[in-house]
Amino acid sequence: xxxxxxxxxxxxxxxxxxxxxxxxxxxxxxxxxxxxxxxxxxxxxxxxxxxxxxxxxxxxxxxxxxxxxxxxxxxxxxxxxxxxxxxxxxxxxxxxxxxxxxxxxxxxxxxxxxxxxxxxxxxxxxxxxxxxxxxxxxxxxxxxxxxxxxxxxxxxxxxxxxxxxxxxxxxxxxxxxxxxxxxx
Amino acid sequence: xxxxxxxxxxxxxxxxxxxxxxxxxxxxxxxxxxxxxxxxxxxxxxxxxxxxxxxxxxxxxxxxxxxxxxxxxxxxxxxxxxxxxxxxxxxxxxxxxxxxxxxxxxxxxxxxxxxxxxxxxxxxxxxxxxxxxxxxxxxxxxxxxxxxxxxxxxxxxxxx
Numbered sequence: 591x592x593x594x595x596x597x598x599x600x601x602x603x604x605x606x607x608x609x610x611x612x613x614x615x616x617x618x619x620x621x622x623x624x625x626x627x628x629x630x631x632x633x634x635x636x637x638x639x640x641x642x643x644x645x646x647x648x649x650x651x652x653x654x655x656x657x658x659x660x661x662x663x664x665x666x667x668x669x670x671x672x673x674x675x676x677x678x679x680x681x682x683x684x685x686x687x688x689x690x691x692x693x694x695x696x697x698x699x700x701x702x703x704x705x706x707x708x709x710x711x712x713x714x715x716x717x718x719x720x721x722x723x724x725x726x727x728x729x730x731x732x733x734x735x736x737x738x739x740x741x742x743x744x745x746x747x748x749x750x751x752x753x754x755x756x757x758x759x760x761x762x763x764x765x766x767x768x769x770x771x772x773x774x
Numbered sequence: 775x776x777x778x779x780x781x782x783x784x785x786x787x788x789x790x791x792x793x794x795x796x797x798x799x800x801x802x803x804x805x806x807x808x809x810x811x812x813x814x815x816x817x818x819x820x821x822x823x824x825x826x827x828x829x830x831x832x833x834x835x836x837x838x839x840x841x842x843x844x845x846x847x848x849x850x851x852x853x854x855x856x857x858x859x860x861x862x863x864x865x866x867x868x869x870x871x872x873x874x875x876x877x878x879x880x881x882x883x884x885x886x887x888x889x890x891x892x893x894x895x896x897x898x899x900x901x902x903x904x905x906x907x908x909x910x911x912x913x914x915x916x917x918x919x920x921x922x923x924x925x926x927x928x929x930x931x932x933x934x
Contacts, residue, residue, distance in 0.1 A: 627864055697835040722839020723846065729865035731822035731836040 626729060628745040633737075634727035641700045641716040646692070649743065655689035655762055656739040658717075659753075660730045662696045663706040668734045671752040676711050678755040689738070689762055694719050696733045738762060740769060784898070788891075795887060808848050815844050815855050822866045840866070 628634070636648035636658075648656065659675060661668045675691065682688030693716040695703050703716055719725055728737060728748075736758065738747040746765050749758075816830035821837040829837045829844070840862055847858045863869055912920075 627867070697839075721842040721846075722835070723843060725836070726839050726843040726862070726865060731866060 624748045624750045626745070626748045628728065629748065631745060632743055633739045633745050634724075636717070636724050636727070638717050638719060638724065641695060641703055641718060644715070646715065646717045648739070651690060651739075652743050653741050655687070655741060655766065657689050657691045657758065657762075658694050658728070658737045658739070659691065660694045660696050660725060660728075660733045660735040660737075661703075661716075662698045662733045663702045664698070665733050667752045669706075669710075671734055671754070672710050672712065674753060674755045674758075678753075678758050679712065679714055681755060681759055687766075690714075692717055694724050696725055696730070697722070738765070740765065791891075808845075811848050811855060812841070812845050815848070815858055816841055818859055818871055819862055819866075820869045820871050822869055828871055 623629075633648060636646065638646050640646055657678075663669075679691045682691065691714045693703075693712075693714065695716055695718055700718070707716070717724065725731075728735075732750070734752060736747075736749045736753045737745060738758075738761070740746045747761060813830055817828050819829045819840065821827045821829055821832035821834055822840075823834050823836045824832050827834075827837070829840050843862070844858055847853050847861070853861065859870070
């Protein structure tokens with residue numbers, strides 16, 4: 591029996607060392623694209639109304655980069671990322687062909703959303719999704735999620751969780767260059 | 775003759791079992807109303823934000839949205855149940871609670887039946903073998919014992 595433990599000891603030690611090496615070198619989870627069968631395909635049809643009045647039809651936004659941010663005013667990560675989205679919107683507004691940002695309201699009331707934006711800022715349009723049709727069409731189960739749609743109406747990126755202005759702006763600039771480069 | 779009869783009984787039982795299984799697996803006793811269709815589809819899909827709950831059971835916001843979408847598609851009448859399930863699965867990969875009975879996935883349904891039939895067949899073979907091995911065969915010593923007993927029976931006064 592002691593002989594067996596002597597033989598097993600190095601094996602157990604090696605397994606433990608390997609475990610700690612994997613832990614040490616594995617990439618921490620941060621902003622990253624998330625796979626979706628929609629990436630590279632035409633975006634689902636989105637037709638709804640806006641908080642505060644007006645209609646929204648995604649197909650009429652062709653020609654612009656569109657960013658859809660699925661949001662709920664009580665969700666903590668949504669509240670955390672909000673200043674980044676405000677910065678992103680301001681930065682894009684200063685560009686000739688800046689992206690258009692839209693909030694998709696997920697399981698929330700007009701009053702709560704309006705109160706949140708009145709307090710925290712953000713002048714972009716908020717799309718109603720009262721029965722979750724838009725969320726299901728994009729496969730969004732948890733908020734926040736951010737989707738990028740190119741000027742041709744194709745889905746280019748999905749980010750689950752909080753985003754930052756630098757990440758979003760950087761990725762859109764890179765995609766814009768890639769598409770413009772391919773077109774010229 | 776008896777042996778042949780026994781075998782025929784087994785064959786009849788096997789045919790009946792397979793027939794009933796095939797009937798049960800293929801018969802279409804689908805839901806008739808829209809509400810029943812929505813419930814049946816909801817029971818086949820897992821809630822994407824809860825552990826092990828179906829869309830039918832869960833009260834989570836995502837589950838409610840998916841139920842609404844199922845209801846909308848059922849009401850539109852443009853897609854069959856399997857197509858609606860496939861649509862939801864394409865948006866929420868891994869949401870199937872039961873594997874489909876098509877293609878390689880159908881092995882999940884077929885293999886247990888095959889294992890059951892094989893196990894049953896194996897038991898029959900083993901029991902038959904045990905029966906054959908356990909059959910008593912008379913040896914010459916047994917014949918002497920029987921003869922002595924018969925003699926005793928024929929002459930009960932013998933020995934008085």
